[in-house]
Amino acid sequence: MTKQERMEKLRERFAEMKVKEKELRCAGYEKIAGVDEVGRGPLAGPVVAAAVVLPEDFDVLGIDDSKKLSEKKREKLFPVIKEKAIAFGIGMVDNKVIDDINILQATKKAMTMAVDELNRMLEANGSRQTDYILFDAMKIDDIKIPQESVIKGDAKVLAIAAASIIAKVTRDRIMAEYAAEYPGYSFEKNKGYGTKQHYEGIKKQGICPIHRKTFLKKVL
Incomplete structure (x- = not known):
């Protein structure tokens, strides 16, 4: 595939991912938020x-579901999205709360926190708050804003894909810091997921303060 062909493919993909937001703008919505999460499956971390x-x-071409992008590409897009976005927000719920309220409720809590921070940024910039939210395979009744759950939304909707990149890079950086604080689990590589090296680390030295105990009932 030539460079020109690759660029054309990227432009086609970009146009496809903007369709949903374009439709909503035509329906009268202005501040359309995409929301996504990362870290529901790991044994450790937030x-x-x-x-x-x-x-x-x-x-900005090349934005897609963060899982489809290399770490290098995500890191490159991360500051560009933050710079060019009208506003963004990040929410994080730690392992202790996950153990207390379960991962589904913790995910909804993190998403709510992200939307709240997003609206504070919009307000600080003198802009009206979000008037429509596109979630990746999720709906949150406690958020009283028109919303829609889009299955595989991080691969279909540009704003959700952008949110997936922000969430992924943020969490990966957090886990890299934890790797230095809690060595022996290969957090810098597995990001808390249940790899062979991770389980070996648990077997050798037990769990650490960022492990999710409710995810490790079979090994504790």
Whole structure:
């Protein structure tokens, strides 16, 4: 595939991912937020959510579901999204709260925190608050804003994909810091997921303060 063909493919993909937001703008909505989370499955660390409102003229190619992108690509897009977004918010819920209220409720809590921070940023910038939210496969009744759950939304909707990148890079950086604080579990590589090296670390030295005990009932 030539460079020109790759660019054309990226532009086609970009146009497809903007369709949902374009439809909502035509329906009268202005501040459309995409919300996604990362970290529901790991044995350790927090669940992190991000909410992002992109401008109508946002033109950064290459944004996609964070799981489809390399770490290098995510790191490159991360500051660009934050710079060009109208506003963004990040919510984080730690392992202790996850153990207390379960991962689903913790995920919803992190998403709510992200939306709240997003709206504070919009307000600080003198802008109206979010008037529509696109969640990736989730709905949160406690948030009294028109919303929609989009299955595989991080691969279909530009704002959700952007949020997935913000959440993923944020959490990966947190886990890299924890790797230095709690060595022996390979957190810098597995980001808290249940890899062979991670389980070996638990077997050798037990759990550490950021492990989710409710996820480790079979090994504790």
